[in-house]
Amino acid sequence: MHLPNPKWLSLDDAIVERQRQRDAGHTMVMTNGCFDLLHVGHISYLKASRDLGDQLWVLINSDESVRALKGPTRPIESEAERAYCLGALSCVDYVVVFNNPRLVTEIKQLQPDIYTKAGDYTLDTLHQGERAAFEAVGTQIQFLPFLEGFSTTKMIEKIHKAGSL
Structure with a gap:
């Protein structure tokens, strides 16, 4: 199944687009994650991230990277499906899929102005490798309020429970 997604950029295309946007004076906010099953917590966080700059770029873990981080039963949705869902949101300007468990290379290449993470992080x-890369390129790191009670793991548990009724 082909999911048309003009917001999904390869890393090479993202580097070119980032330079174009930087030259135009646009502020880039970047965040990252698996975004396996999109939920209220994600949407709230993404909207708040977008409010901090001119553009929101969401870097998502590839399927292989999600499996390495979360185990063999994840992701629930493929990287194409996750990128499509994120790309459908008006608050998201671009989506980039990355293959490594960590973003160090992408941070150095894209040099975001602001990086956001939910408030359950510090x-x-x-x-620490990502933090050092952000600091090296002058990225401002901001932690946004965490909406308690929403997570992909909790959604999966809820679905399993509903299926056993």
Whole structure:
């Protein structure tokens, strides 16, 4: 199944587009994650991230990367499906899929102005290689309020429970 998604950029295309947007004076906000099953917590967080700059770029883990982080039963949705859902949101300007468990290379190449993470993270709990890369390129790191009670894991548990009724 082909899912048309003009917001999904390869890393090479993203580097070119980022330079074009930087030259135009646009502020890039970047966030990342698996975004396996899109939920209220994700949407709230993405909208708040977008409000911080001119554009929101969402970097998502590839299917292989999600499996390495979350285990063999994940992701629930493929990277194409996850990218399509994120690309359908008006608050998201671009989606880039990355293959490594961490973003160090992409951070250095895209050099975002602002990086956001949900408030369940701190500077100390961020991956320290990623944190160092953000600091090296001058990215401002912001933690946004965490909407309690929403997670992909909780959604999966709820679905399993509903299926056993």
